Amino acid sequence: MSQQDVIKSRSMLLQKEMIARNYDKITSGEVKVSSTFVPGNLNELLMCFDIANNLPEINAIQNAMRKKSGEMIMEAERSGHSEDVCTYVKADIGMMAKGNIAPNGKPFPDPDVLLLSYTGCFTFLKWFELLREQYKCPTVMLQVPYSADGQPTKNHRDYIVKQLKEEVIPTLEKISGIKFDIDRLREYLRKSAKAEDDLVWMLEQSKRKPSPIDCYFGGVYYMGPIFTAFRGTDEAITYYQMLREEIQERIDKGLGVQTPEGEMGEEKYRLVVEGPPNWTSFREFWKMFHEAGAVVVASSYTKVGGVYDYDNFRHDPDHPLESLADYCLGVYTNRNLPTRVDMLARNIKEYEADGLLINSIKSCNSFSAGQLVLMREVEKLTGKPGAFVETDLVDPRYFSAANVKNRLESYFQMIDQKRRAGGSATTLA
Amino acid sequence: MRTFIGIDLGSTTTKAVLMDENQAVLGRGITNSRSNYDVAAAVCKQEAKIGARFTLFKNALGSGGGAEILLEDLERNFRLEQFLSELNQLEQTCENYLDHPRFKDMKSALREALGAVFRQIETEAPAIYAPEADRKSDFFRDIAGSRFMDIAERIGRESGISFESLLNIYDKSIIDVESLVHSDEVVSRQLMNGLSRALKELEGVEVSEADAQAALKKVIDLELEETYVVGTGYGRVRLPFPKEHIRSEILCHGLGAHMMFPGTRTVLDIGGQDTKGIQVDENGIVVNFQMNDRCAAGCGRYLGYIADEMKIGLHELGPIAMKATKTTRINSTCTVFAGAELRDRLALGENRADILAGLHRAIMLRAMSILSRSGGVTDQFTFTGGVAKNESAVNELRKLIRENYGELTINISDESIYTGALGGAAFAYRAV
Numbered sequence: 001m002s003q004q005d006v007i008k009s010r011s012m013l014l015q016k017e018m019i020a021r022n023y024d025k026i027t028s029g030e031v032k033v034s035s036t037f038v039p040g041n042l043n044e045l046l047m048c049f050d051i052a053n054n055l056p057e058i059n060a061i062q063n064a065m066r067k068k069s070g071e072m073i074m075e076a077e078r079s080g081h082s083e084d085v086c087t088y089v090k091a092d093i094g095m096m097a098k099g100n101i102a103p104n105g106k107p108f109p110d111p112d113v114l115l116l117s118y119t120g121c122f123t124f125l126k127w128f129e130l131l132r133e134q135y136k137c138p139t140v141m142l143q144v145p146y147s148a149d150g151q152p153t154k155n156h157r158d159y160i161v162k163q164l165k166e167e168v169i170p171t172l173e174k175i176s177g178i179k180f181d182i183d184r185l186r187e188y189l190r191k192s193a194k195a196e197d198d199l200v201w202m203l204e205q206s207k208r209k210p211s212p213i214d215c216y217f218g219g220v221y222y223m224g225p226i227f228t229a230f231r232g233t234d235e236a237i238t239y240y241q242m243l244r245e246e247i248q249e250r251i252d253k254g255l256g257v258q259t260p261e262g263e264m265g266e267e268k269y270r271l272v273v274e275g276p277p278n279w280t281s282f283r284e285f286w287k288m289f290h291e292a293g294a295v296v297v298a299s300s301y302t303k304v305g306g307v308y309d310y311d312n313f314r315h316d317p318d319h320p321l322e323s324l325a326d327y328c329l330g331v332y333t334n335r336n337l338p339t340r341v342d343m344l345a346r347n348i349k350e351y352e353a354d355g356l357l358i359n360s361i362k363s364c365n366s367f368s369a370g371q372l373v374l375m376r377e378v379e380k381l382t383g384k385p386g387a388f389v390e391t392d393l394v395d396p397r398y399f400s401a402a403n404v405k406n407r408l409e410s411y412f413q414m415i416d417q418k419r420r421a422g423g424s425a426t427t428l429a
Numbered sequence: 430m431r432t433f434i435g436i437d438l439g440s441t442t443t444k445a446v447l448m449d450e451n452q453a454v455l456g457r458g459i460t461n462s463r464s465n466y467d468v469a470a471a472v473c474k475q476e477a478k479i480g481a482r483f484t485l486f487k488n489a490l491g492s493g494g495g496a497e498i499l500l501e502d503l504e505r506n507f508r509l510e511q512f513l514s515e516l517n518q519l520e521q522t523c524e525n526y527l528d529h530p531r532f533k534d535m536k537s538a539l540r541e542a543l544g545a546v547f548r549q550i551e552t553e554a555p556a557i558y559a560p561e562a563d564r565k566s567d568f569f570r571d572i573a574g575s576r577f578m579d580i581a582e583r584i585g586r587e588s589g590i591s592f593e594s595l596l597n598i599y600d601k602s603i604i605d606v607e608s609l610v611h612s613d614e615v616v617s618r619q620l621m622n623g624l625s626r627a628l629k630e631l632e633g634v635e636v637s638e639a640d641a642q643a644a645l646k647k648v649i650d651l652e653l654e655e656t657y658v659v660g661t662g663y664g665r666v667r668l669p670f671p672k673e674h675i676r677s678e679i680l681c682h683g684l685g686a687h688m689m690f691p692g693t694r695t696v697l698d699i700g701g702q703d704t705k706g707i708q709v710d711e712n713g714i715v716v717n718f719q720m721n722d723r724c725a726a727g728c729g730r731y732l733g734y735i736a737d738e739m740k741i742g743l744h745e746l747g748p749i750a751m752k753a754t755k756t757t758r759i760n761s762t763c764t765v766f767a768g769a770e771l772r773d774r775l776a777l778g779e780n781r782a783d784i785l786a787g788l789h790r791a792i793m794l795r796a797m798s799i800l801s802r803s804g805g806v807t808d809q810f811t812f813t814g815g816v817a818k819n820e821s822a823v824n825e826l827r828k829l830i831r832e833n834y835g836e837l838t839i840n841i842s843d844e845s846i847y848t849g850a851l852g853g854a855a856f857a858y859r860a861v
Binding site: 417 | 663676677678679680703712714715716717718719720802804
């Protein structure tokens with residue numbers, strides 16, 4: 001099936017337009033631009049200063065899905081970056097070295113500000129040091145304490161609010177020339193919360209059997225607007241309403257998952273997946289699942305920008321800065337291991353999954369550290385089998401299709417075997 | 430009779446196990462996987478059936494009265510018959526190639542030379558399969574090929590025919606012959622001929638010629654019905670049967686190890702392309718597994734690479750390493766880096782055996798890491814796959830298991846290479 005034949009829903013087409021419009025806005029030269037990150041970003045705050053949001057991680061993903069990240073990574077390695085460095089970083093550095101062209105074919109402008117809201121990923125700090133070196137523009141860093149005890153504390157929240165008041169907002173005011181208006185922020189947050197309600201409704205629909213959606217491969221599309229430049233906008237509200245209608249339609253018709261190749265067919269396995277997907281072989285990777293009848297009913301990656309379903313977080317217009325603080329503190333990678341274990345185990349139980357599959361990412365320490373322990377713990381808590389595959393984010397050299405397929409098939413058959421045995425003794429002669 | 434077959438299409442060798450309705454293994458077959466999995470699967474399945482006929486014949490003869498001698502002799506003579514038949518096919522295929530326009534001018538001279546080469550191999554054949562004869566390989570290609578090279582070189586020199594031309598014809602023909610799978614009829618004839626040969630030369634066997642022939646005939650006439658066939662290994666998708674008949678190697682090795690040693694809880698399988706740590710429950714059901722990540726370091730292929738680097742045969746690695754007086758520390762499990770370290774150590778004048786012992790340890794350290802990732806090593810521990818034949822590798826593994834997990838039962842079967850195929854056969858049995 002060629003790229004043109006990919007089956008796309010209305011909401012996917014809308015999202016595509018939204019992303020294209022945002023790239024046009026960034027490259028128009030008419031607005032100020034901030035580079036920032038996906039996890040716990042401050043999109044609503046940037047909007048208060050009419051600053052457009054450019055996300056290096058998303059650019060790397062876009063380039064990977066267009067099969068361009070390989071050469072960018074090689075370019076970054078030629079300039080001295082080690083093979084072990086996060087491949088999002090290298091794809092970004094390589095893109096800059098190759099003319100810094102946005103997916104719409106126009107050059108990215110130099111950012112007016114680098115806004116780093118550090119959330120659980122140590123690489124972000126180093127990444128922004130490199131960007132600062134390159135652009136020599138103002139940099140503001142929002143330090144988000146790691147939730148080592150599992151739950152954000154009042155102290156943590158106060159610390160972030162203080163930074164927002166004393167550092168982040170004054171810097172953004174200076175750069176944009178716009179005075180901060182807290183009521184404007186409240187209005188955006190109100191809109192965020194509205195879209196977030198639909199997002200959570202969507203996530204929870206995979207509790208149904210068959211699940212009408214895939215919450216990993218499909219989930220990365222569904223989470224797009226809420227984690228990027230659209231949270232707080234009317235566009236996001238429209239998008240999630242449309243998505244909700246689409247999903248409701250599938251539910252009404254009793255349909256299972258739609259894949260790029262069409263309807264999936266019988267739902268044989270329900271999985272919870274931990275870790276980001278591989279972007280360079282995304283379609284091939286997904287195909288290995290849907291051909292086997294495996295649907296991902298929940299994934300941690302769809303919480304990487306922010307967690308909404310676990311503790312029912314919503315942006316709160318009545319407590320605007322505090323709610324931004326809670327949001328940053330609560331993103332998945334900023335949670336400690338026991339919380340991640342609890343989250344995944346709960347997902348397995350609530351979504352009646354057959355087990356936990358981990359896609360361990362070679363160049364992502366933030367996600368990968370402790371994953372084996374995490375798997376064992378989830379196995380213990382749920383009694384469901386876990387399995388491990390290994391790929392990378394955007395480096396095409398680290399996707400061995402034969403190896404991944406072999407492990408996946410083994411895992412699916414292992415689930416079958418366990419089901420047949422039903423935990424009872426079926427001894428051989 | 431109803432039979433259940435498991436076929437393990439590995440990257441280096443293809444194995445088959447045939448079991449009966451009581452889950453008793455009747456026959457095993459092995460062949461090199463070559464590049465053609467279809468042929469490899471058909472050949473090893475036929476070999477497993479031949480093995481089954483031998484087992485059934487043995488059961489029919491019973492013990493005593495020289496039955497063991499007869500069986501041994503039958504097997505040798507059957508292999509000789511098989512060899513002669515394949516040699517005959519090779520000769521005919523070579524002859525066919527002579528019609529090619531490029532050989533037009535020298536056709537008769539080539540035919541004569543080829544005839545002389547084949548007559549000589551034919552004359553030597555009984556000695557190759559004589560009692561106590563040492564054969565380096567059981568594969569036709571290896572035996573016939575090495576004899577052809579030797580003899581053709583001499584005959585070419587004597588008759589003024591270029592050795593390259595003879596070699597060229599051989600190279601083309603051997604591929605065709607290798608791709609042939611003997612039909613059941615051909616195999617039956619070879620078995621009966623083999624028995625006739627055996628009976629002619631045997632002494633001290635009380636079984637009468639007529640009884641032996643009748644018994645073998647009865648065994649040959651027994652239909653080995655392929656009730657269910659399960660395939661596993663990297664070539665499994667090539668097998669000409671539906672998806673439900675395919676099981677991953679992880680599951681097959683887990684179940685196979687359980688069949689061999691029912692107490693098995695942890696399995697280590699070192700195959701050509703990957704190393705697997707597998708945990709199974711008391712029923713042989715896989716509860717967890719881990720495989721080598723992203724590279725083939727520490728797999729069977731690594732040993733092959735080291736053997737190539739040292740210009741020795743794969744099977745010689747273990748015995749040389751066993752002569753080590755100390756274990757050289759090799760840090761790299763990366764295949765290419767290990768090659769570099771090996772050269773470096775050799776250049777420093779270190780003993781070859783010591784370096785090889787170090788390499789075996791490096792592989793096993795890698796295996797230990799995979800095992801620990803899969804959940805550790807639990808009593809009983811079973812080591813499967815081709816590398817389990819390597820004494821030095823086994824030695825290092827035993828040491829490491831003891832150091833890290835204490836005294837555990839470590840199972841290694843002589844038939845370890847068939848573990849995956851055995852698991853496949855057990856799945857085939859369960860499927861019905």
